[in-house]
Amino acid sequence: MSNISIKKKHFDAIVIGGGMTGCATAYYLAKGGMDVALIEKRSVCSGASGRNGGQVIQVEGRDELTRDIISKKNSIAFHGKKMLDTLNDELGWDIEYRKTGGLDLAYSDHDENIIKEIIQWQHEVGDKDVEYIEASEVMDICPIFGDDLRGAKYRKDDGNANPFKITYGFALAGIKLGVSLFTYTSVKAIKYENNKAVGVIMDRGDLYAKHCIVNATNAWTKYIFPDYPIVPCKILAFATEQLPIIPLPPAETIIYDREGDAGYREDNNEAYLFYGGSQVDGNIIIGGPPVQLPETMDDHFNEDVYYDDFLRFRTIFARYWTKVENVSLLRGWGGALGFTPDTLPLVGPTRYENLYINAGFTNGMCWCPICGKLLSEYILDGGKTSVPIDFMDPERFSDEVFEWPEKYNYTVLHNYITEKHKS
Numbered sequence: 001m002s003n004i005s006i007k008k009k010h011f012d013a014i015v016i017g018g019g020m021t022g023c024a025t026a027y028y029l030a031k032g033g034m035d036v037a038l039i040e041k042r043s044v045c046s047g048a049s050g051r052n053g054g055q056v057i058q059v060e061g062r063d064e065l066t067r068d069i070i071s072k073k074n075s076i077a078f079h080g081k082k083m084l085d086t087l088n089d090e091l092g093w094d095i096e097y098r099k100t101g102g103l104d105l106a107y108s109d110h111d112e113n114i115i116k117e118i119i120q121w122q123h124e125v126g127d128k129d130v131e132y133i134e135a136s137e138v139m140d141i142c143p144i145f146g147d148d149l150r151g152a153k154y155r156k157d158d159g160n161a162n163p164f165k166i167t168y169g170f171a172l173a174g175i176k177l178g179v180s181l182f183t184y185t186s187v188k189a190i191k192y193e194n195n196k197a198v199g200v201i202m203d204r205g206d207l208y209a210k211h212c213i214v215n216a217t218n219a220w221t222k223y224i225f226p227d228y229p230i231v232p233c234k235i236l237a238f239a240t241e242q243l244p245i246i247p248l249p250p251a252e253t254i255i256y257d258r259e260g261d262a263g264y265r266e267d268n269n270e271a272y273l274f275y276g277g278s279q280v281d282g283n284i285i286i287g288g289p290p291v292q293l294p295e296t297m298d299d300h301f302n303e304d305v306y307y308d309d310f311l312r313f314r315t316i317f318a319r320y321w322t323k324v325e326n327v328s329l330l331r332g333w334g335g336a337l338g339f340t341p342d343t344l345p346l347v348g349p350t351r352y353e354n355l356y357i358n359a360g361f362t363n364g365m366c367w368c369p370i371c372g373k374l375l376s377e378y379i380l381d382g383g384k385t386s387v388p389i390d391f392m393d394p395e396r397f398s399d400e401v402f403e404w405p406e407k408y409n410y411t412v413l414h415n416y417i418t419e420k421h422k423s
C-alpha cells in the first residue's frame, strides 16, 4: 500500500487516526459539508477501538478524583450514552447496544465504603441514576458472582455495544459522504506555516488541509504532539468460549492477587482493576492490567499477552465469578488507552491555528462518538457546541510540567493522578 502515490493532495480537513474518535470526527465533518481525508497507520479499528471490551459505562466505578471531575465526566458521558441510542439509525446498522445495566462490585468493607462514598458524590453532582444494591439484588440481576460478594454500585441503563460496529459504521458512513480513507499510512509530523497547521507529512507524501487538522491518535499522541500530556497505558482483554447467554452486565471491581497467584509479588501487590461483561453471542470478555509492569512508556504499545497474564485472569475469573465453572479463555490481546493528568480528554482547538486535538480517552464508548460529534460542531459552527466542551481545552496543561511515574499500569496511574489532585 505505502508505495502507491496519492494524487489528491488538498482537503478541507485531515483527521489522523482511524479509531472510534477519528472515524466519528471524519464522519461528522463530512456530514457538515467538508472534504475530509482520514489517515490511519494500520487498518481502521486496529487501535484501542478494536480491542475494546464493549462495556458502556457512564462513569467508571472508582473515580475518586474530585466531585468537579465526576461532574464534568458525567456531563459528556451522559450525552455520549444517549447518543448510542441513535447510532443504529445514523449508521444504518445494529451497533448491538444492549442496556443490561452496569455493576461495580464490592468484595470487602473497604470496597463497600469507597463505592458508597462515590455514589454519594455522584448524587451530589446531579448524577442520580446510580444506587447501591445488596448482594442478593446483584444475584437477582446476574447469578454468577462469588459468595463473598457484598453488594455493588448499579446503573440500570449501562450496558454493552459492539465497538467494531460503531467504528466501522462511522468509517463506512463517512466514505459514503465522500471521506477519503488512507489506511497503512502514517503521519510523521505536522507542517506549520508561522503558527498555522497547514498539512501533514506522511510516509506516502504530504497532504494539505484548508480548514483543520485533527489529531485522533489517542495513546499515540506523544509521537506527533509531544507537548500535549497524553500517556499510553496498556490494558488486556480475554474472550471466553461461547456460553449459553448469561445476563452478565458489564461489571468491574478492584482486587489483589493472593499468594501463589500468577501476578502475586510480595514486594508490591497493588490492587488492580478487573472487568468483564458478556457479548450478544455468548462470549464473555474479561480483562485488566498485565502481570508485568511495562518497563517504559513505549512498552505500553506492546500488544502481546503472556502466559502469566492468562493464568492471572483465568484464576481471577474463577475466583470472583465462581458460578461459571470450567470456562476456557480462547484468546487474549492488549491495547493502549490514553491518560491525561486529570483523566479528562483533550478536545478542542490548540495554540496552533487550524490544529485540533480529540484524544486522551480511557473509557471510549460513552466518549469517542460524542466527542467526534462535538469537536465537529465546534469546527463547523465557529466554536459553538451543543454540549459545553471548554473544560476539555487541550491547552489547559500548557503551563505545567507533569511528571509521570516511571513504571505504571492502569491502577498505578489512576492512583498517582488521584494523589496529585488531592495534594
Ligand SMILES: Cc1cc2nc3c(=O)[nH]c(=O)nc-3n(C[C@H](O)[C@H](O)[C@H](O)COP(=O)(O)OP(=O)(O)OC[C@H]3O[C@@H](n4cnc5c(N)ncnc54)[C@H](O)[C@@H]3O)c2cc1C
Residues within 6 Å of the ligand: 016, 017, 018, 019, 020, 021, 022, 039, 040, 041, 042, 043, 044, 045, 046, 047, 048, 049, 050, 051, 052, 053, 054, 055, 056, 057, 185, 186, 187, 188, 216, 217, 218, 219, 220, 224, 235, 236, 237, 287, 333, 334, 335, 336, 337, 358, 359, 360, 361, 362, 363, 364, 365, 366, 368
Ligand atoms: C483492552 C481494552 C479494553 C477496553 N475496553 C473498553 C470498554 O469495555 N469500554 C470502553 O468504553 N472503553 C474501553 N476501552 C477504551 C476504548 O477502547 C478507547 O477509549 C477508545 O477506543 C479510544 O478510541 P480512539 O479512536 O480515540 O483511539 P484508538 O482506537 O486507539 O485509535 C487511534 C488510532 O490512531 C492510529 N494512529 C496512531 N498514530 C498514527 C499516525 N502517526 N498516523 C496515522 N494513524 C495513527 C492508531 O493506529 C489507531 O488506530 C478499552 C481499551 C482497551 C485497550
